[in-house]
Amino acid sequence: MFYPFWRILAFLTFLSFASLSPVLANQPFVKIGWDPNPEVRVSGYNVYRSVGTAERVLLNQKGLLHEARFVDRTVERGTTYTYVVTAVDLQGLESVFSAPLTVKVEEKHVPTAQTVFLPASLPTDQAAFQNTFVGLGLLNLGDVPDQVSMTGIDTEGAQTGYQTVAQMAPHGKTSELPDQVADLPVSTAVMLGRSNSDIHPFFLAGTKDLRSFEGITEKVDPSRNLYFPISLSKAGSASLTLFNPDEKQPAEMEVTAWNRDGSSVGTKTLALPPLGSFRGVLAQLFGAEFSLEEGYVQVSAKQPVEGYQISAFDSESLSGLPGEPAYRGRRLSLPHFFFDDSGGDTEIEVINAEASEVQIEFKVWVDGLTEPQVHSLRLAPRALAMVSMRTLLGREGIPGVVTGDLELTATGRDGAEAIYTKVVAQATFVGNGGRARAIAPLRAQGAEKWIFPTVLQQRDAGFSTGLALLNQRSENLPLTLRALDDQGQMVAERTVEVPGGQRLIGSLDAEVFFGPGFSQMGGHLEVSGDLSFMALAFFGDQWVEFLSHIGPVLR
Numbered sequence: 288m289f290y291p292f293w294r295i296l297a298f299l300t301f302l303s304f305a306s307l308s309p310v311l312a313n314q315p316f317v318k319i320g321w322d323p324n325p326e327v328r329v330s331g332y333n334v335y336r337s338v339g340t341a342e343r344v345l346l347n348q349k350g351l352l353h354e355a356r357f358v359d360r361t362v363e364r365g366t367t368y369t370y371v372v373t374a375v376d377l378q379g380l381e382s383v384f385s386a387p388l389t390v391k392v393e394e395k396h397v398p399t400a401q402t403v404f405l406p407a408s409l410p411t412d413q414a415a416f417q418n419t420f421v422g423l424g425l426l427n428l429g430d431v432p433d434q435v436s437m438t439g440i441d442t443e444g445a446q447t448g449y450q451t452v453a454q455m456a457p458h459g460k461t462s463e464l465p466d467q468v469a470d471l472p473v474s475t476a477v478m479l480g481r482s483n484s485d486i487h488p489f490f491l492a493g494t495k496d497l498r499s500f501e502g503i504t505e506k507v508d509p510s511r512n513l514y515f516p517i518s519l520s521k522a523g524s525a526s527l528t529l530f531n532p533d534e535k536q537p538a539e540m541e542v543t544a545w546n547r548d549g550s551s552v553g554t555k556t557l558a559l560p561p562l563g564s565f566r567g568v569l570a571q572l573f574g575a576e577f578s579l580e581e582g583y584v585q586v587s588a589k590q591p592v593e594g595y596q597i598s599a600f601d602s603e604s605l606s607g608l609p610g611e612p613a614y615r616g617r618r619l620s621l622p623h624f625f626f627d628d629s630g631g632d633t634e635i636e637v638i639n640a641e642a643s644e645v646q647i648e649f650k651v652w653v654d655g656l657t658e659p660q661v662h663s664l665r666l667a668p669r670a671l672a673m674v675s676m677r678t679l680l681g682r683e684g685i686p687g688v689v690t691g692d693l694e695l696t697a698t699g700r701d702g703a704e705a706i707y708t709k710v711v712a713q714a715t716f717v718g719n720g721g722r723a724r725a726i727a728p729l730r731a732q733g734a735e736k737w738i739f740p741t742v743l744q745q746r747d748a749g750f751s752t753g754l755a756l757l758n759q760r761s762e763n764l765p766l767t768l769r770a771l772d773d774q775g776q777m778v779a780e781r782t783v784e785v786p787g788g789q790r791l792i793g794s795l796d797a798e799v800f801f802g803p804g805f806s807q808m809g810g811h812l813e814v815s816g817d818l819s820f821m822a823l824a825f826f827g828d829q830w831v832e833f834l835s836h837i838g839p840v841l842r
Contacts, residue, residue: 315364315392320356321372328377334359335384337369343384349762351375354732354819358842367391403488404530404593405478406566407439407471413568415524415599422491423463423478426740426811427455427775428840433484437463439475444531444562447472455486458775460740460811465493476564477530487840489740492597492605498832501597501605501725504740505838509591513610514711515584516636516671516726517544517569517598527584528566530593531559538563540588544573547581549639549669559592583638583671583711586610606715606724609838613640613709619695619729621714622757622823623792626677627688629831630720633676635729637695639666640709646697647710649679653691692757692790695729719831727836733759733819736842739812742770743826744795744805750828752837754800755792756814757821758785764816768800772810779805785820815842 319334331351335343336359346359362368368391371384405423409416427433432455439449449471453461463478480488489504509532517525531538538559544552553573557565569584570577586594597607624633639645649662662679666672676693677683697706712729743750758764763784770779779801785791795812796805814822827834 315362317359317362317368317370317390317392318356319359319370319372319388330375330377330379333373333375333381335371335373338366343371349818356732358735362392364392401482401484401486402532402534403480403482403486404532404564405480405488405490406528406595407468407475407478408566409492409597410526410566410568410571413524413526415568416526418495419599419605420465420493420495421468422465422493423468424460424489424491424740425453425455425462425480426460426487426489426738426840427458428485428487428738430457431484432456433482433486435461435480435482435486438479438481439471440477440479440562440564441474442476442564442566444560444564447475449475455484456775458771458811460773460809476566479562487738487740489838492607494605499605499723500833500835501607502741502826502835502837503595503597503607503609505609505728506840507593507595507609509593510610510612511588511591512612512640513586513592513594514613514638514640515586515594515596515608515610516638516711516713517579517582517584517596524568524570525579525596525598526566526568527572528564528595528597529557529559529586530564531562532593533590534561536590537561538588538590538592540586540592542572543585543587544569544577544579545582545585545669545671546579547671547673549667549671552579552582553577581671581673583636585640605833606726608713608726608728608836611711611713611728613638613711614731615706615709617706617731619706619710619712619731620733620757620759620821621693621727621729622790622821623690623692623755624676624714625688625690625716626675626682628686629718631716631718634715634717635672635674635676635693635695636713636715637664637666637672637674638711639668639670640711642668643708644668645708645710647706648696649674650694650696651676651680651691652693653680653689690792692755716825716834716836718827718834723827723831723834725825725827725834725836727823727838730821733821734841735817735819736813736815737822738840738842739814739824739837740840741826741837742795742807742810742812744807746796746806746829748808749830750808750826751794751796752812752824752826753792753794754812754814755790755823756783756785757790757823758787759821760818761787763787764818764820766814766816766820769813769815770795770801770805770807770810771813772807778807778810
């Protein structure tokens with residue numbers, strides 16, 4: 288049956304690019320984005336650009352865009368550009384042009400003030416965190432030197448008297464080492480950083496016996512709704528840190544803990560003053576009798592807030608991740624999973640954030656097999672599912688190492704593949720019989736550039752960084768890898784090609800990446816291409832005492 292394509296036209300006209308925001312860099316580019324429409328059979332999008340009264344030019348010459356964003360890297364300073372977007376359905380019908388977006392690329396880049404937050408402590412008064420420490424770091428993503436002022440802030444948003452200034456080279460890093468952080472005034476809950484450049488904050492949590500580390504390097508975007516999946520051992524504990532990034536307005540929020548079956552365990556109302564924060568274990572928030580070994584915490588705020596969750600397992604290992612928003616109308620991807628004979632496994636946690644039942648499909652590509660395996664999962668309202676990849680693939684009791692990648696999706700009534708309800712998904716990677724753990728989110732979109740803020744690759748010292756690159760397109764994709772040191776200087780560079788529909792995986796010193804001679808402790812890694820792709824990175828030790836996800840900055 289033929290359906291007129293006016294439904295897509297109406298969607299783009301209604302949007303009017305309200306969510307598109309140009310981003311200008313030192314080497315200028317313009318990034319635009321729009322909300323995808325999950326209710327029609329959209330095959331992809333076209334982006335057109337014009338200058339003045341000149342004819343519009345199609346920018347995506349290599350084919351339809353399958354993600355609702357585009358980066359134009361062919362702009363020049365001092366020029367004004369006008370962009371429009373069209374949608375194309377499965378029959379090749381194209382909508383009319385959307386409302387235009389006009390962007391002027393200024394002659395001179397004028398940096399804007401930026402504020403970043405870093406948690407300065409863990410709840411060491413709690414048994415599970417008594418033998419832990421925190422280290423802080425900053426990465427300058429810009430092409431010019433910068434000066435970052437750091438100020439200690441207590442939970443009420445007031446200064447604690449600690450101030451320092453960090454001088455940062457272009458693409459360089461600076462750190463506040465654990466001993467320095469330990470000497471901060473006791474009341475210092477967070478560090479507040481201010482700069483005029485593109486600064487990315489991150490921090491490292493570890494155990495004092497140096498047997499476990501967890502780097503929280505993921506870029507955090509403030510949101511009104513954040514979800515924190517919880518999975519603990521009986522002696523473990525989860526710490527929650529919440530920030531109010533607004534300097535003028537207090538942030539009111541409701542924090543709710545949910546069991547796996549979708550039943551509520553408890554609700555607490557918080558009000559954080561401007562620049563205020565909360566940091567504590569869940570029992571401090573919900574009461575001494577509170578217990579939640581498997582479930583999740585939901586934060587619903589009246590204005591955007593930031594948050595992290597760090598879990599301690601028997602005071603021996605740590606894992607953590609920033610709070611994640613829920614996604615709708617997209618597919619969620621994981622570039623790598625594994626399970627092995629030594630207790631290693633990958634567990635997928637999926638939260639149904641809706642008040643109605645949802646059915647999700649696991650589409651799993653196992654290395655060595657040509658066709659994906661498809662498994663269905665039905666989730667009750669507000670429920671959390673925890674799926675072992677070993678169990679899902681029916682490999683319980685069968686020896687061997689299995690690796691691959693996967694995608695979470697659903698099939699709508701119109702036959703299009705997308706998740707039509709709000710879900711949150713993450714993967715917990717377990718090694719060494721459960722001693723080493725790392726958590727990574729499943730992502731809705733790829734990016735043209737992935738920046739991993741830390742590198743630990745030195746075989747002699749027993750450290751290694753692993754990387755997985757996934758090309759979800761049909762054509763081959765060239766990618767450039769660059770390793771930079773803490774001063775922003777290039778250490779190594781390599782161009783690789785990822786075959787269509789395939790992936791590359793290995794440690795950074797593998798032949799497929801930089802090769803056996805590569806060694807670097809510190810600095811950061813950049814992976815970039817002309818088209819978007821998926822990536823995943825970890826660092827760990829050769830004894831698998833610890834494993835840590837390296838959360839990226841996406842460009």
